[in-house]
Amino acid sequence: MVDFTLTDEQKDLRELARDFATKEMRPVAWEYDRESTWPADVMQKAWEVGLMNTHIPEEYGGPGLDYLSGCLIEEELGWGCSGMGTSISCNGLAMTPVLIGGSEDTKKKYLSMLTEEPKLASFCLTEPGAGSDVSGMRTTATKIGDKYVINGSKCFITNGSHASWYTVYAKTDKDAGHKGISAFVVPRDLDGVTVDKKEDKLGQRASNTATISFNDVEIPAENLLGEENQGFKLAMMTLDRTRPGVSASATGLARAALEFATGYAKERVQFGVPIAMHQAIQFMIADMATKVHASRLLVWQSASLLDQGRRNTLESSHAKRFAADSAMEVTTDAVQVYGGYGFIREYPVEKLMRDAKIFQLYEGTSQIQRLVIARETLMPSRAVEPAAATV
Numbered sequence: 321m322v323d324f325t326l327t328d329e330q331k332d333l334r335e336l337a338r339d340f341a342t343k344e345m346r347p348v349a350w351e352y353d354r355e356s357t358w359p360a361d362v363m364q365k366a367w368e369v370g371l372m373n374t375h376i377p378e379e380y381g382g383p384g385l386d387y388l389s390g391c392l393i394e395e396e397l398g399w400g401c402s403g404m405g406t407s408i409s410c411n412g413l414a415m416t417p418v419l420i421g422g423s424e425d426t427k428k429k430y431l432s433m434l435t436e437e438p439k440l441a442s443f444c445l446t447e448p449g450a451g452s453d454v455s456g457m458r459t460t461a462t463k464i465g466d467k468y469v470i471n472g473s474k475c476f477i478t479n480g481s482h483a484s485w486y487t488v489y490a491k492t493d494k495d496a497g498h499k500g501i502s503a504f505v506v507p508r509d510l511d512g513v514t515v516d517k518k519e520d521k522l523g524q525r526a527s528n529t530a531t532i533s534f535n536d537v538e539i540p541a542e543n544l545l546g547e548e549n550q551g552f553k554l555a556m557m558t559l560d561r562t563r564p565g566v567s568a569s570a571t572g573l574a575r576a577a578l579e580f581a582t583g584y585a586k587e588r589v590q591f592g593v594p595i596a597m598h599q600a601i602q603f604m605i606a607d608m609a610t611k612v613h614a615s616r617l618l619v620w621q622s623a624s625l626l627d628q629g630r631r632n633t634l635e636s637s638h639a640k641r642f643a644a645d646s647a648m649e650v651t652t653d654a655v656q657v658y659g660g661y662g663f664i665r666e667y668p669v670e671k672l673m674r675d676a677k678i679f680q681l682y683e684g685t686s687q688i689q690r691l692v693i694a695r696e697t698l699m700p701s702r703a704v705e706p707a708a709a710t711v
């Protein structure tokens with residue numbers, strides 16, 4: 321049986337997030353976008369009401385929510401402002417490898433740090449020369465005694481300027497391609513960790529994106545996550561778990577664009593009638609609505625599989641590819657419905673169109689999602705190790 325009924329608790333969580341997005345995010349979203357303001361105040365409030373760190377288990381101070389509940393929250397935050405939503409949910413990306421591969425001591429130390437105080441963590445996979453093809457990374461971790469020494473540079477790191485610790489991927493075997501990558505927790509305050517460059521972006525300007533460098537950074541060997549040389553697998557398992565949430569955020573953004581376009585189409589009069597009376601506009605609105613609805617269904621399915629303890633690699637790529645591309649299409653159509661006004665900053669939809677673009681790029685570009693979908697469709701037995709993959 322397929323049942324799309326939410327529990328009362330899930331409905332309450334969605335209501336909490338919707339209320340938060342309406343009262344705390346929407347009133348400042350366009351101003352923060354213009355000024356490229358990092359939303360420290362909004363994030364503090366999100367932490368206080370329990371909208372951050374949603375998947376940290378109760379034993380480490382988190383709410384231990386299921387993945388579907390996390391997606392319900394992310395859709396609302398994406399609706400409020402997807403740039404702020406990215407900032408609020410980024411801890412989830414950084415802490416998932418710790419949840420999967422961390423020792424009990426590591427989990428206690430680093431997960432509790434996020435729940436006891438409104439601290440942040442970032443996920444450091446991408447490098448200037450290694451984006452979609454993470455096997456080309458040049459950051460190294462060299463084992464010396466009971467320590468690893470990390471050297472290298474990671475770019476485009478969300479919340480990088482503000483994080484207290486990083487999940488860092490580095491080569492422990494330079495000649496083994498993706499089979500020579502390991503993952504580590506690296507505290508920000510260690511000697512040799514520097515925050516270098518904050519990016520000035522097209523969209524999601526209320527999120528922080530920075531370059532982080534590691535210069536002879538010494539970390540205890542116990543900060544290794546999982547087994548040595550299993551970091552690539554850990555990154556892929558992480559992305560299976562986080563892509564439904566990112567896709568939910570894209571769905572929320574698209575829903576916002578649909579709502580703005582619908583409202584405008586009913587008010588704007590041309591040729592003596594509201595433009596919503598013209599069939600060309602109606603069909604555009606219909607296609608936008610279908611894309612939002614289908615995105616949500618793919619998100620819910622990919623999250624539900626996780627909640628059942630089942631593998632969701634294919635389904636999370638379906639959700640990410642479709643929701644990201646749909647967000648781009650729906651926000652572009654919203655600008656079209658607004659006509660020339662859609663192009664003007666005073667009106668709301670040009671921000672949404674700029675914000676949408678990143679969904680086709682981060683946590684695996686739309687092309688990389690197609691690679692995963694094609695591989696899983698053509699060779700469903702090849703379970704874990706994709707040839708090209710990405711954050």
Ligand SMILES: Cc1cc2nc3c(=O)[nH]c(=O)nc-3n(C[C@H](O)[C@H](O)[C@H](O)COP(=O)(O)OP(=O)(O)OC[C@H]3O[C@@H](n4cnc5c(N)ncnc54)[C@H](O)[C@@H]3O)c2cc1C
Binds near residue numbers: 452476710
């Ligand atoms: C705002 C922002 C936030 C980000 N946050 C993080 C973060 O927190 N942590 C992190 O580690 N990274 C982060 N990233 C990095 C992001 O995940 C990468 O930008 C993304 O994976 C693409 O890598 P690239 O930019 O190097 O593009 P490339 O890999 O160079 O790709 C360029 C183009 O080639 C295409 N392409 C590449 N390989 C193939 C192929 N085999 N087949 C078909 N097409 C291909 C791509 O789809 C793309 O269109 C962020 C990026 C941005 C812009």
